[in-house]
Amino acid sequence: MVNVMVRETGQEEPVSQSFLKSLSLLEQAHRRLHDVVKDNLERAGERSLTGVQALLIYEIGESETPASALRARGSFAGTSMSYNIKKLQEGGYLVQSRSSDDRRAVRLKLTPSGKAVRSRVRDLFEKQAVALEPTASVRADDLDQLNKTIGRLERFWSDQIRYQL
Helix, strand or coil, X not given: CCCEEECCCCCEEEHHHHHHXXXXXXXXXXXXXXXXXXXXXXXXXXXXXXXXXXXXXXXXXCCCEEHHHHHHCCCCCHHXXXXXXXXXXXXXXXXXXXXXXXXXXXXXXXXXXXXXXXXXXXXHHHHHHXXXXXXXXXXXHHHHHHHHHHHHHHHHHHXXXXXXX
């Protein structure tokens, strides 16, 4: 039997069709986030960063952060993260240091330039959070439901890998 979902229009839609649409929308939203961040930085005169790099700066935060913590959060893939860290260090946005105890462990810390970019991205997100309901009709309960669903998908996919389902 095919699982179906009843849409708001009353029409039934197979779960597989909704799932595939959700995957596409997640990917599009993720790319658009990069575009919005990049556009915001370019308007401020910052043209040397990609959206991915700016979000990496944002995720590093104000204090020293282990690179492994960023990987563990699943924010950035290993290879592209290494490349972007190298580019950010070359651009003067962050410094990396190795632990004296474990030379493999890398810690990341933003420079003043990196902190300025992080502040700009944080301000962008705060401005957008305020504008969500009046301009896009997105309410807090909509976001709560979205967060629950994305969390469940993430756990589902983690279990697929962990338990080889």
